[in-house]
Amino acid sequence: MASTTGLPKVLIIGSGGVGAVSALSLHTRNRSEVTMVIRSDYDKVVKEGYTFDSCTYGKITGWRPHNIAKTVPEAQEKFGNFDYIIVTTKNIPDGYSTCEDIIKPAVTPGVSTIILMQNGIGIDGPMKEAFPQNVTLSAVTHIGSTNYHAVIENKGADNVFLGDFDHSFDTCSPKVQKIINDFIHIYKNDNDLNFIRIDDNVKKTRWEKLIYNSVFNTVTAIVNLDVTRCQINNGNIDLFGPAMDEVLAIAKAEGVIIDEAEKKEKFLHIGDGLLYTPSMCVDMRKNQLLEIEIILGNPLKIAKKHNVPTPTLSVIYSLLSMVQFRIKESVGFLKINEDDFKGNSDDLHQIYLDKYIHKQ
Amino acid sequence: MASTTGLPKVLIIGSGGVGAVSALSLHTRNRSEVTMVIRSDYDKVVKEGYTFDSCTYGKITGWRPHNIAKTVPEAQEKFGNFDYIIVTTKNIPDGYSTCEDIIKPAVTPGVSTIILMQNGIGIDGPMKEAFPQNVTLSAVTHIGSTNYHAVIENKGADNVFLGDFDHSFDTCSPKVQKIINDFIHIYKNDNDLNFIRIDDNVKKTRWEKLIYNSVFNTVTAIVNLDVTRCQINNGNIDLFGPAMDEVLAIAKAEGVIIDEAEKKEKFLHIGDGLLYTPSMCVDMRKNQLLEIEIILGNPLKIAKKHNVPTPTLSVIYSLLSMVQFRIKESVGFLKINEDDFKGNSDDLHQIYLDKYIHKQ
Incomplete structure (x- = not known):
C-alpha cells in the first residue's frame, strides 16, 4: 500500500x-x-x-x-x-x-x-x-x-x-x-x-553493554533483589567483579578490545546508591520469560568456542535456566508431565529436550 | 527439681x-x-x-x-x-x-x-x-x-x-x-x-550427609524448584555433580576419607523420580531463615583453610547469602535504611557489617 x-x-x-x-x-x-x-x-x-x-x-x-x-x-x-x-x-x-x-x-x-x-x-x-x-x-x-x-x-x-x-x-x-x-x-x-x-564498532558497543547486563540483570533476577542490595552482600567482590572479568575475557577472545579496567570500574559503580532493579529482575517479578539466551547463553557459547573459562557465569547461567524453567512452567508455556521424569536423573535432561523442546 | x-x-x-x-x-x-x-x-x-x-x-x-x-x-x-x-x-x-x-x-x-x-x-x-x-x-x-x-x-x-x-x-x-x-x-x-x-566417625557421617545437603538444599532454595525439576534442566551435570566434587575435595582436605565415586553416584540419584523438595527450599517458600552457614558457609571456611578451590560452591553461597538477606529483610529481622547505602558500592558490604551485623 x-x-x-x-x-x-x-x-x-x-x-x-x-x-x-x-x-x-x-x-x-x-x-x-x-x-x-x-x-x-x-x-x-x-x-x-x-x-x-x-x-x-x-x-x-x-x-x-x-x-x-x-x-x-x-x-x-x-x-x-x-x-x-x-x-x-x-x-x-x-x-x-x-x-x-x-x-x-x-x-x-x-x-x-x-x-x-x-x-x-x-x-x-x-x-x-x-x-x-x-x-x-x-x-x-x-x-x-x-x-x-x-x-x-x-x-x-x-x-x-x-x-x-x-x-x-x-x-x-x-x-x-x-x-x-x-x-x-x-x-x-x-x-x-x-x-x-x-x-563504527557495534559489536564492541554491544559487548560493553553486556558487561552490565549479563552480570547485574542475571544475578538480580535469580535472587530477587535490586543491585544495591546485592552489593550490600559483597556482590561486587564475590560475584559482579569476577563475572565481569569473564565477560571481558570472552569479548577479548572474540577480538573485541575493551579498556577492561576502566569499563569494569565504571559498570561496577554505575548504579551506586540508586537501588536500581534491572529489567530482567523486573520481568522475573512479573513472572515473564527472561532474555537469558541473548544476555548470557550466547556469550557462553562464544566462550566455549574460544575455550575461555567461565566458572562464575556458567553457574549463574545454570541457575538462571532453572528460574526460566520455573517461569515457563508457571505461566503454562511448558506443561510438565511428572510421570515422564521418574527415571534415572542422568536421562532427565535428554527426556526434557526430546519431549518438550525439540518437539515443540 | x-x-x-x-x-x-x-x-x-x-x-x-x-x-x-x-x-x-x-x-x-x-x-x-x-x-x-x-x-x-x-x-x-x-x-x-x-x-x-x-x-x-x-x-x-x-x-x-x-x-x-x-x-x-x-x-x-x-x-x-x-x-x-x-x-x-x-x-x-x-x-x-x-x-x-x-x-x-x-x-x-x-x-x-x-x-x-x-x-x-x-x-x-x-x-x-x-x-x-x-x-x-x-x-x-x-x-x-x-x-x-x-x-x-x-x-x-x-x-x-x-x-x-x-x-x-x-x-x-x-x-x-x-x-x-x-x-x-x-x-x-x-x-x-x-x-x-x-x-565411630561422626565427622565422616556429617560430611557424607553434607554431600547431599550442601548441594541440593542450596540450589533448590535459590531457584525455588524441586530436585527433579533442577535435574530436568541438566542440574546433575551443570551444578550438582561439580558441587559434590568440591564438597568431597573439602572433606578430603579435612582428612575425611569418603569413597568419592560411590557416594557421588549414590547422592546424585537418591532422589530420582521423587520430585522431592529439600527442607531449605521448603524454608525459603515459608519465608523462614535458612541454615546457610552450617550447610555451606562453614564448609567453605574449611575449604579456604585448606586452599581447596570451590568455584561452584562459592557462587552458590554468594547467591544464597543474598536470598537469606532477602528473607531477613522481608520478615523484619533486618530493617535496612536505604540512605545508609547511597555511597560507593565498594563500601556497602562494610557499612552493612558495621551498622547492621556487628552492632546487633
Whole structure:
C-alpha cells in the first residue's frame, strides 16, 4: 500500500519504553510515516494516545503515531510495505516466538531494512540468515524508558548507536552506508538530548553493554533483589567483579578490545546508591520469560568456542535456566508431565529436550 | 527439681519432625523422663497431643511426652535439671539466636550431656566451647519426618548415628563412652526400624550427609524448584555433580576419607523420580531463615583453610547469602535504611557489617 505521506515508512514492532520513544522521535522529525504494532494497550492508545514524561521530548499527552496496528500482519496489510522495521521487542528465542518469526510478515524481501534495537549478543546473525536479501542493522540505545499502560517514563537521553554488527561503516557497501545515513536523517531531531550516530564498532558497543547486563540483570533476577542490595552482600567482590572479568575475557577472545579496567570500574559503580532493579529482575517479578539466551547463553557459547573459562557465569547461567524453567512452567508455556521424569536423573535432561523442546 | 519418675531426664529442644519422633522413641522405651519445649503448637499439644503417622511407630493419636514447656527457662524451672539435652532446632548462627544461647538456661554445668541432632558442619565446636564442663555429642539422623501443626508424617526409619565429633569411641574418655552407651540404652526400642548405634566417625557421617545437603538444599532454595525439576534442566551435570566434587575435595582436605565415586553416584540419584523438595527450599517458600552457614558457609571456611578451590560452591553461597538477606529483610529481622547505602558500592558490604551485623 502506498504511503499516504510519500515519506519512507517505518514500522516499530515492540511498543515498550524504547519503541515508544523511537516512534516519538521519528514522528517529531516528521520525515517518515510511523506505524506501531501495539498489542495490550491498543484500545487505550487509539482512544487516548500515549502520555510521555521524557527528559528529551518533554511532557506530552494524547500522542499517537501516524498508524497503529494490532498485529504485524495487520500492519503489513494496511500500512506496508515498510522501508524500515525497528525491532524493540524482548528477544527470547527459547520463548513463544523468535524475532525472525515475529517480524516475517512485514519484511519485504530486498526492500525492508531491519534495525535491531535490542540488547544482547548473537541476535544479528539469525536475522541476517533469515532475511538474506535485506539489510539488518544493529542499534544500541542508552535510554532508560519504561512503558506502563501507554504512560512512558523516559529518564535517559534518547541516544542511539547505529551500525552493522559485522562491519565498520567504511567496510559496508555503499548501499548499506546510504541506508544508515538515510535513517539517521529521518531520526535525528534538533534536540541536544536526542542523538543518533554511526557506530563504527557495534559489536564492541554491544559487548560493553553486556558487561552490565549479563552480570547485574542475571544475578538480580535469580535472587530477587535490586543491585544495591546485592552489593550490600559483597556482590561486587564475590560475584559482579569476577563475572565481569569473564565477560571481558570472552569479548577479548572474540577480538573485541575493551579498556577492561576502566569499563569494569565504571559498570561496577554505575548504579551506586540508586537501588536500581534491572529489567530482567523486573520481568522475573512479573513472572515473564527472561532474555537469558541473548544476555548470557550466547556469550557462553562464544566462550566455549574460544575455550575461555567461565566458572562464575556458567553457574549463574545454570541457575538462571532453572528460574526460566520455573517461569515457563508457571505461566503454562511448558506443561510438565511428572510421570515422564521418574527415571534415572542422568536421562532427565535428554527426556526434557526430546519431549518438550525439540518437539515443540 | 527431682524427677517424678526417678529416671534420667531428657529435654528435647526443637519440636519439629525429628524432635517429636525422638521424644516418641524415648517415651516408648520408657527408661527416661521426656520433656519437650514446644512453642507454636503448645496449646494444641496440651489439649490434643501429637498425631503420628510413622513407619517406625505406627499410627498414634493423642500422644504427649511426660512434660511440656513453652520455653527453655520454663522447662528448666519446672522439670530440670536435665541429664540429656537433645537439640533438634534449626541451627542458624546468623539468625535470631545461636543454639548455644537457646539451650543455655537448661544446661547444668558438669551434668547435662548435649546431643546435637542437627545437620551441618561446624556446630560441635561452638557448643563445646560454650559449655566446656559438659559433654557434647553429635547425632546424625536419617529419618524423613515433618511436623505440620503437631501432626507428624514420618516416612523414614528412625536411624540415629551417635558419637563424638572429634573422637572415635575408643579414643573417648570412659566417662564419655558410658554416656554414649547409657543414651543408646534409653533410646533403642525393640523395633526393627528404630536403631541407634555408636558412630565411630561422626565427622565422616556429617560430611557424607553434607554431600547431599550442601548441594541440593542450596540450589533448590535459590531457584525455588524441586530436585527433579533442577535435574530436568541438566542440574546433575551443570551444578550438582561439580558441587559434590568440591564438597568431597573439602572433606578430603579435612582428612575425611569418603569413597568419592560411590557416594557421588549414590547422592546424585537418591532422589530420582521423587520430585522431592529439600527442607531449605521448603524454608525459603515459608519465608523462614535458612541454615546457610552450617550447610555451606562453614564448609567453605574449611575449604579456604585448606586452599581447596570451590568455584561452584562459592557462587552458590554468594547467591544464597543474598536470598537469606532477602528473607531477613522481608520478615523484619533486618530493617535496612536505604540512605545508609547511597555511597560507593565498594563500601556497602562494610557499612552493612558495621551498622547492621556487628552492632546487633
